[in-house]
Amino acid sequence: xxxxxxxxxxxxxxxxxxxxxxxxxxxxxxxxxxxxxxxxxxxxxxxxxxxxxxxxxxxxxxxxxxxxxxxxxxxxxxxxxxxxxxxxxxxxxxxxxxxxxxxxxxxxxxxxxxxxxxxxxxxxxxxxxxxxxxxxxxxxxxxxxxxxxxxxxxxxxxxxxxxxxxxxxxxxxxxxxxxxxxxxxxxxxxxxxxxxxxxxxxxxxxxxxxxxxxxxxxxxxxxxxxxxxxxxxxxxxxxxxxxxxxxxxxxxxxxxxxxxxxxxxxxxxxxxxxxxxxxxxxxxxxxxxxxxxxxxxxxxxxxxxxxxxxxxxxxxxxxxxxxxxxxxxxxxxxxxxxxxxxxxxxxxxxxxxxxxxxxxxxxxxxxxxxxxxxxxxxxxxxxxxxxxxxxxxx
Numbered sequence: 001x002x003x004x005x006x007x008x009x010x011x012x013x014x015x016x017x018x019x020x021x022x023x024x025x026x027x028x029x030x031x032x033x034x035x036x037x038x039x040x041x042x043x044x045x046x047x048x049x050x051x052x053x054x055x056x057x058x059x060x061x062x063x064x065x066x067x068x069x070x071x072x073x074x075x076x077x078x079x080x081x082x083x084x085x086x087x088x089x090x091x092x093x094x095x096x097x098x099x100x101x102x103x104x105x106x107x108x109x110x111x112x113x114x115x116x117x118x119x120x121x122x123x124x125x126x127x128x129x130x131x132x133x134x135x136x137x138x139x140x141x142x143x144x145x146x147x148x149x150x151x152x153x154x155x156x157x158x159x160x161x162x163x164x165x166x167x168x169x170x171x172x173x174x175x176x177x178x179x180x181x182x183x184x185x186x187x188x189x190x191x192x193x194x195x196x197x198x199x200x201x202x203x204x205x206x207x208x209x210x211x212x213x214x215x216x217x218x219x220x221x222x223x224x225x226x227x228x229x230x231x232x233x234x235x236x237x238x239x240x241x242x243x244x245x246x247x248x249x250x251x252x253x254x255x256x257x258x259x260x261x262x263x264x265x266x267x268x269x270x271x272x273x274x275x276x277x278x279x280x281x282x283x284x285x286x287x288x289x290x291x292x293x294x295x296x297x298x299x300x301x302x303x304x305x306x307x308x309x310x311x312x313x314x315x316x317x318x319x320x321x322x323x324x325x326x327x328x329x330x331x332x333x334x335x336x337x338x339x340x341x342x343x344x345x346x347x348x349x350x351x352x353x354x355x356x357x358x359x360x361x362x363x364x365x366x367x368x369x370x371x372x373x374x375x376x377x378x379x380x381x382x383x384x385x386x387x388x389x390x391x392x393x394x
Contacts, residue, residue, distance in 0.1 A: 001217045001242045004048040006093040007231055008215035012195075014227060015186035019210040020044075022095035027081050029073045035094060036066040042097040045072045048238075049087040052214065055127050057085040062097060069094060090238045098209060103199035104172060105129050105137070106179055107214075108149060108187045110194070116141040117149050117187070119180075121156040123163055123172050125199035125211075136161065146184045153180025167204065174206035190228075191221040222246055248305050251290040254313075259286030261385060262310040262349070264303075264321045264337075266293045266328070274322055274378075281382060283389075286313045293328040296336055303340035311346045318388045319349050320381065325357025334363035338370055350388045354381035 003011065009019045023035035043066065047059035054060050061072050073092060081089050105125035111118040119140040122129065129137075138159045142152035157176045163169040179200060187195050196214040203209075219242055222229055229246070236243035241253050251268060255275060261283060265271040268290045278285045289306060296302055310316060323333060334355075341351070354375045355363050364374045375381040 001219055001222075001228065001239055002050045003213075003215045003217065003231075004050065004090055004238060005046060005213055006048055006091070007235065007238070008213040009093075009210060011190065011215065011227060011231070012183075012186055012210065012213055015189060016182050017186060017197075017210055017213075018208070019213065020096045020098050022093045025069075025073070025092040025094055027077060027089050027091050029070055029092075032069055032073070032094075036069060039066045039094065039096075041065075043069065044095045044097055045069060045076070046093045046095060047076050047083055047089045048091045048093055049083060049089055051087065053085070054083065057083040057087070059083045059089075098201050098211060101201035101203050101209070102168070102172065103211070104176060104202050104208075105196075105198045106153070106176060106183065106200050107194070107196035107198070108183060108192070109196075110192075111141065114141055117144055117152070119149065119152045119156055121153060121160065121176055121180075123160050123176075129198055144188065146188045149184035149187065150181045153177065153184065171204055171206045172202050175202040175208040176200070178206070179208050190215070191218045191225060192216065193218055219245060244305075244309075248302060249295055250292050250302060250306070251288065252306060252309055253288040254286065255288050256284055256286060257313070258315050259284045259313060260315055260317045260389060261285045262313060262316050262319045262347075263287055263289050264291060264306065264319060264323075265289050266291050266323055266325075270322065270324055274320075277378070278382070283382075283385065286310065286316055293323065293325070293333055296333070298332070298336070300336040300339040300343065303336055304343045307340050307344040307347050311344065316347075317349055318385050319347065319351045320385055321351060321353040321355070322378070322381070323353075323355050323357070325355070325359070328357060329359040329362075330355050330357050331359035331362025331366060333359075334366035338366055341370065352381055352384045352388060354378055 006024050025032045043063050045061045045063055047054055063069055063072050077089050103125040105122040107120045109118050120137055122137045124136045138156040140152040140156045142148040154177050157173050183195055194216040197210045199211040201209040201211045217228055232243050244252050263285055271288050271290055275285045351372045353372050356376050367374055
């Protein structure tokens, strides 16, 4: 789960990571009046989107007083509630301005190739970290152990170039080492894949604050992570894909809001391959899906949920079912699909089915009663999709 900055800071605060005081405001300013009463002095308004580069996209703005916040929110969100680069804004974090601090950088990330945790430290941070990385960034690798990761941070800090001596250098080393101790423990406890603090504010006395926080956690660890489950319970709408996976047991992601072809597929690899194949042929798939048919167990509810989600596709024109079955009996799957289609009459689009596996004859018979012909060849299935779209076959 790629956490929004506000949620990341709240989660890290439970592990002792300090950050400037801040409050959540809805994407259209909901809750602004309540939080503005507690604010004083200059503030930073930060659009909450997944990913970096918010500053360059116009998503971060300093305001002189709480009274300026409403105008700043309207200016950043615009009429569509999106950043300049098109990313939807989930909300805003209103945060106290930090003064009198240097900007540094610290990140911990899983390195699958090395089977280690990669530590990256720099005495310079901020939006230009990519430009200074070659000269100022130091890296270390450590096994997945809080003490080992903390030692790796301290080793990297000792190797930082250009710091020299004096009170500023001492404060920087002290702050980065202390931050490494705290973040190493948080990284392991949260079962994180990435924690990046940029900028990490360092004060003359060696104190530090997380100016920004990028946190990615492991979705498969949700069963062990109570605080992350509580976040989904409280704010699942901010993390629809993860929330769906946790609640419904399948992966569903809208890959193109303007897509014309809904995909009902099982197997992540098969779904990704199909998306690539359709795009290569000039077609527009709407979603990625791994419905995991092995978990249906005679119950069509998961398929009903998926079809209901697809009704949000305003330009959806065809449903393509692509099931390459192993242990799944296609006759049972076809029966469940028939029940799901009956339960979601709002999905008024033609259905093309490509099925391969055991129980194929029973599936053909079941779906024929609904007027759905079953193909076993992908090319023929795609040709049928083109027919339903009213396009000439390639």
